[in-house]
Amino acid sequence: MLELIQQYWLYFLVGQYPKGPLGGLALTLILAVMGLILSMPLGLAFGLMRVSPYRWLRLPVTAFVYVVRGMPLLMVVFWAYFFLPSVTGVKTDQFWTMLIALVVFDAAYLAEIVRAGINGLPRGQMECARSLGLSYMKAMRTVILPQALRNSLPSLVNQFISTIKETSLGYIIGLAEVTFIATQINSLVFTKPAEVFGILGLTYFVLCFGLSRVAQWIEKRLERKGLGNRIAPKVAA
Amino acid sequence: MTTFDPQMLISGQYHDMLVAGLKMSLQYLFYGFWIALPLGLVIALCRLSPYKPLRAFGTGYVEVVRSIPLLAQMLFWYFGVPEMLPQGVKEALYEGPVESICAVVALGVYTAAYMAEDIRSGIRAVPSVQMEAARSLGLSYMRAMRLVILPQAFRLTVPPLISQTLNLWKGTSIATVIGAAEMMYQAGQVESQSFRSFEAFAFVSVAYLGVSLIITGIANWFQHRWPVRTM
Numbered sequence: 001m002l003e004l005i006q007q008y009w010l011y012f013l014v015g016q017y018p019k020g021p022l023g024g025l026a027l028t029l030i031l032a033v034m035g036l037i038l039s040m041p042l043g044l045a046f047g048l049m050r051v052s053p054y055r056w057l058r059l060p061v062t063a064f065v066y067v068v069r070g071m072p073l074l075m076v077v078f079w080a081y082f083f084l085p086s087v088t089g090v091k092t093d094q095f096w097t098m099l100i101a102l103v104v105f106d107a108a109y110l111a112e113i114v115r116a117g118i119n120g121l122p123r124g125q126m127e128c129a130r131s132l133g134l135s136y137m138k139a140m141r142t143v144i145l146p147q148a149l150r151n152s153l154p155s156l157v158n159q160f161i162s163t164i165k166e167t168s169l170g171y172i173i174g175l176a177e178v179t180f181i182a183t184q185i186n187s188l189v190f191t192k193p194a195e196v197f198g199i200l201g202l203t204y205f206v207l208c209f210g211l212s213r214v215a216q217w218i219e220k221r222l223e224r225k226g227l228g229n230r231i232a233p234k235v236a237a
Numbered sequence: 238m239t240t241f242d243p244q245m246l247i248s249g250q251y252h253d254m255l256v257a258g259l260k261m262s263l264q265y266l267f268y269g270f271w272i273a274l275p276l277g278l279v280i281a282l283c284r285l286s287p288y289k290p291l292r293a294f295g296t297g298y299v300e301v302v303r304s305i306p307l308l309a310q311m312l313f314w315y316f317g318v319p320e321m322l323p324q325g326v327k328e329a330l331y332e333g334p335v336e337s338i339c340a341v342v343a344l345g346v347y348t349a350a351y352m353a354e355d356i357r358s359g360i361r362a363v364p365s366v367q368m369e370a371a372r373s374l375g376l377s378y379m380r381a382m383r384l385v386i387l388p389q390a391f392r393l394t395v396p397p398l399i400s401q402t403l404n405l406w407k408g409t410s411i412a413t414v415i416g417a418a419e420m421m422y423q424a425g426q427v428e429s430q431s432f433r434s435f436e437a438f439a440f441v442s443v444a445y446l447g448v449s450l451i452i453t454g455i456a457n458w459f460q461h462r463w464p465v466r467t468m
Contacts, residue, residue: 066450069449072411072445073407074413075438078421078438079438082434083434083435086435161304165306172308172413172414186316193316196316197312201309201313204304205301205304208304209300209301212304
């Protein structure tokens with residue numbers, strides 16, 4: 001195992017860079033970070049539309065969320081990969097295809113997180129803000145959203161973790177992210193598949209487990225400050 | 238852009254391929270579920286057990302499996318694990334449908350970790366006095382679990398378990414990476430043989446969405462029929 005790491009660590013981390021396109025773990029991380037950042041505004045807008053009092057805003061977004069959440073990401077990736085070129089006439093490369101698919105996919109999930117955060121707040125918050133004379137949007141922006149987003153921070157970190165895991169699907173369309181690189185190494189070494197994929201698994205584990213600890217830490221901190229949204233479990237002593 | 242040709246999906250060779258893929262995917266869902274549910278229950282009980290080694294095992298399993306993408310696990314089970322098996326077992330495995338077996342095992346093992354968490358939170362939502370009362374009536378730990386705690390946890394657990402089943406269903410699409418002939422793989426085949434991506438993907442999308450909606454419907458029906466009782 002050590003031998004493998006010694007020989008291929010650079011390839012594993014950055015792919016063929018600087019001789020070729022950037023790949024490997026670096027690409028996985030870039031995709032995940034960009035995916036989350038780009039889908040954030042979209043998710044926020046969709047989340048607000050999901051709780052909007054207007055039916056014509058609510059319905060299309062609800063349909064979008066149901067459709068995207070009912071389909072595997074792989075399907076979204078395939079649609080983007082085969083469909084975007086035939087519609088736009090431009091051959092999109094794998095990176096942008098994957099990014100677009102991730103943004104569309106994450107937006108639906110983020111919308112649900114935002115919605116849950118807003119719905120989790122006591123009703124009185126909105127009523128108070130409105131009765132103070134704030135308009136709906138102003139109340140949303142200055143009263144509801146700051147609280148809702150703080151409460152959904154742990155879920156956002158969780159979503160980031162699943163985005164990292166989802167980037168592995170780039171392998172299917174030949175994007176040189178870390179899983180793809182691992183299969184390449186596997187075909188170079190040939191005799192040690194268990195070790196190669198063991199290292200791959202370990203890499204993901206370190207990343208995602210570390211992040212899930214961050215989510216837990218945030219949750220604890222929110223609870224300690226009395227800001228948490230959780231109702232304390234009623235467990236009799 | 239070419240026109241949509243529904244004829245291709247209603248009959249003929251491509252129709253047969255896609256339907257065979259759908260059937261295969263549903264089989265993966267079925268077998269994966271029956272691996273994931275018992276395994277998830279065992280892991281959940283481990284995580285809640287009074288013995289530290291069992292707890293550590295349960296926690297380790299859940300954390301490790303949930304942190305690694307299904308795709309990477311699929312590759313591991315397909316390329317890595319058969320190498321480690323003894324010769325006789327390996328040969329027997331390669332005689333059979335090895336892709337399908339590996340895919341189902343990977344799906345089951347992956348989903349079990351998520352199901353374990355749902356079952357655990359369901360069990361934890363049952364007030365702890367229930368366990369104390371059961372124990373003080375003289376039931377053993379396992380008996381109290383089986384007769385008192387688990388039936389109460391069941392209602393709370395079923396809706397999230399159904400949504401995990403939905404994730405399992407979506408996960409079956411990933412089996413395409415190891416060449417298991419499920420729906421996504423067949424769609425790729427049809428696409429490359431007929432150059433008609435739109436029809437193939439439309440069929441597959443509708444199929445995924447249809448089954449997903451059915452599963453969501455079951456979850457809603459269950460919640461409506463047996464609402465969670467608050468104590």
